[in-house]
Amino acid sequence: MERKKYCLIVLMLLLFYPAVAGSTFSSRIYDAYISGNMTEWKKILQETEQQKKLSSAFLLEQINYQYGYIGWCLGTNKKNEAKIWMEKMEKNMEILEKRNYQPSMIAAYRGSMIGFKIGLNKMQAPFIGGKSITYAKTAMESDPKNPLGFFLYGNILFYTPEFFGGAKDEAMSHYLQALKNMEQNTSWTTKNWNYLNLLTVIATACYEYNQQDKALIYLQKALKAEPEFQWVKKELYPKFSKKK
Numbered sequence: 001m002e003r004k005k006y007c008l009i010v011l012m013l014l015l016f017y018p019a020v021a022g023s024t025f026s027s028r029i030y031d032a033y034i035s036g037n038m039t040e041w042k043k044i045l046q047e048t049e050q051q052k053k054l055s056s057a058f059l060l061e062q063i064n065y066q067y068g069y070i071g072w073c074l075g076t077n078k079k080n081e082a083k084i085w086m087e088k089m090e091k092n093m094e095i096l097e098k099r100n101y102q103p104s105m106i107a108a109y110r111g112s113m114i115g116f117k118i119g120l121n122k123m124q125a126p127f128i129g130g131k132s133i134t135y136a137k138t139a140m141e142s143d144p145k146n147p148l149g150f151f152l153y154g155n156i157l158f159y160t161p162e163f164f165g166g167a168k169d170e171a172m173s174h175y176l177q178a179l180k181n182m183e184q185n186t187s188w189t190t191k192n193w194n195y196l197n198l199l200t201v202i203a204t205a206c207y208e209y210n211q212q213d214k215a216l217i218y219l220q221k222a223l224k225a226e227p228e229f230q231w232v233k234k235e236l237y238p239k240f241s242k243k244k
Helices: 002-013 024-035 038-048 056-075 079-098 103-120 122-142 147-159 168-183 193-208 212-225 230-241
Strands: none
Touching: 024 038, 024 056, 024 193, 024 230, 038 056, 056 079, 056 103, 079 103, 103 122, 103 147, 122 147, 147 168, 147 193, 168 193, 193 212, 193 230, 212 230
């Protein structure tokens, strides 16, 4: 199922950005996320490209939407389309870097872009993987309240084999710090697809670490925030509820 493949890669890579207040795009992206409608997601992305005189805040929001779509493209083996949107995302990041706009956020996105490049060619991992760690640490240090760097570093620790420096226990502490930071700002938790994604990331990590009860707690929290979150409602919760 395309939805499942999309979500799996997003769990590994996806980052967060609190949408611009009042943005009509953010509410539509949220609806597309909870229903798993990636055709609508792409349509919204294309509409954002028609906007004139984009503010820095809007460009960062657009980066978040591009990021989500790239994750889906990679998860469904649409590598050529992923490359197209990666180029667009790269241009947006370059603009914001020149404006020195929210460097902590950009550092985290730079780190996540490394993950996309590895997704396109796994042979690059030994050569560029370390850069992602550097970007994650930069993001955390430059803004300790930004969930992005903690989430990225958590992913690196969780999905990297122990032989190469992975540490699942330490990864969870970074996930939970990302959640704490997010829940201290309502713009991250009110009708925001990134908050739901974080909860599913933590739940999946708990489940893979044989902590089934904890996994269900985070899925219940996601469903409380959004009862119509289809991926959790129809796939993850039934799956995680079964006894191992």
